Amino acid sequence: MMPNPPELASGASAEAARDVAREAAFDARIAAGESIEPKDWMPERYRKQLIRMMSQHAHSEVVGMLPEGNWITRAPSLRRKMSLIAKVQDEGGHGLYIYCGTETLGVDRHDLVEQLLNGTAKYSSIFNYPTLSWADMGVIGWLVDGAAIVNQTILAKTSYGPYARAMIRICKEENFHKRQGYEIVATLAKGTPAQRAMVQDSVNRFWWPSLMMFGPSDTNSPNSGELRRWKVKRKTNDELRQRFVNLTIPQVQAVGLTVPDPDLAYNATTEDWEFGAIDWAEFNEVVRGNGPCNRERIAARRAAHDNGQWVRAAATAHAEKQAQNKTEAA
Ligand code: BYC
DSSP, X not given: OOOOOHHHHHHHHHHHHHHHHHHHHHHHHHHTTOOBOTTSOOOHHHHHHHHHHHHHHHHHHHHTHHHHHTXXXXXXXXXXXXXXXXXXXXXXXXXXXXXXXXXTTTOOHHHHHHHHHTTOSXXXXXXXXXXXXXXXXXXXXXXXXXXXHHHHHHHTTOSBHHHHHHHHHHHHHHHHHHHHHHHHHHHHHTSOHHHHHHHHHHHHHHHHHHHHTTOSOGGGOTTHHHHHHTTSOSSOHHHHHXXXXXXXXXXXXXXXXXXXXXXXXXXXXXXXXEOOOOOHHHHHHIXXXXXXXXXXXXXXHHHHHHHTHHHHHHHHHHHHHHHHHHHHHO
16 A cells, blocks of 8 residues: 555644544533534534434334324314324424434435335334224323433433424423323223223233333443433433333322233332333344334335325425526516
8 A cells, every 4th residue: 555645644633633622622512511503513423323313213203103193083082183183293293303403414304214214214113013992092192202201301401402402392292292191091091991991901012112212221222322421312221211110100000000010119218110121122123123013114104205205396396486486586
């Protein structure tokens, strides 16, 4: 190999020295609790990690519309139908805010959507479970949105400004989702024996997958170290999972239901509800694409994308026409 010409070598080392200084300044800003904004210098790895995490989050919101969207036509009353439609629509909106936030990092939304459709991007494992009964609408609102709130309330303090700001609005809407879910659960829990059995069955199916939403245990979470150092994540997966369990068990008890965990026990010293072992083999299978509904969900998103092609074409043509009219008028 030819040695570098001296002027190039010194140029490269000057650049490397500048990067070290920039990185030190960046770390100092993070340590001081400052918010990082799109035009600020940031390490390439910070940008990549955020794109990964934010795009997976946006995909989760959009795929998350499917299990509930499935029940809109079967809601038992007009009031229930209206709130379910509003909730599913909110989730589409959340996807939109987070895709917009991700684009501030210099990526194109179309590329991100393509990654979802071709199976190279992940989305939350929870949406790969089927919704078998109306009670699932209550339990998803309560447990799944409840878990999302625990995770996202902390993310509202994340170091990247656009993501943190998106989380503030999303959490407000998620609170409505959780309340409507818990109301459905409470109503069914004090209903007929068949309604009670239906809601208990739903809790039995969604309890463990809800705990898996927080990600692998801390000892097996490759991204956590870096994300915590940059204050993207402010609590670990296990800390947030424990907080969710502690908040939720009293709610389970209040409606007279149970969770399917024989090892659940209150520890008066730590004030934690200790829970049994999570089935990580199941989690890994679902994340790898082999959950009960992974293929169905991706097929539904691909069909929606194909069916929306004419809308995107029309919107693009309209924008071009507007731009042309503007140029002609100027
Ligand atoms: N499902 O190193 P780790 C919602 C992946 S939407 C699938 O701990 P990290 C809602 C992880 O991506 C809920 N994959 O990762 C919507 C990583 O893979 P890669 C979505 C998972 O990033 C509609 C690998 O496992 N919320 O709430 O440090 C209706 C190792 O994990 C999962 C968000 O996305 C999972 N559950 O921590 C209702 C919140 N867990 O990328 C509700 C933002 C982990 O290295 N995201 N993986 O190949 C986060 O807070 C974090 O990304 C996570 C994972 C806690 C999820």
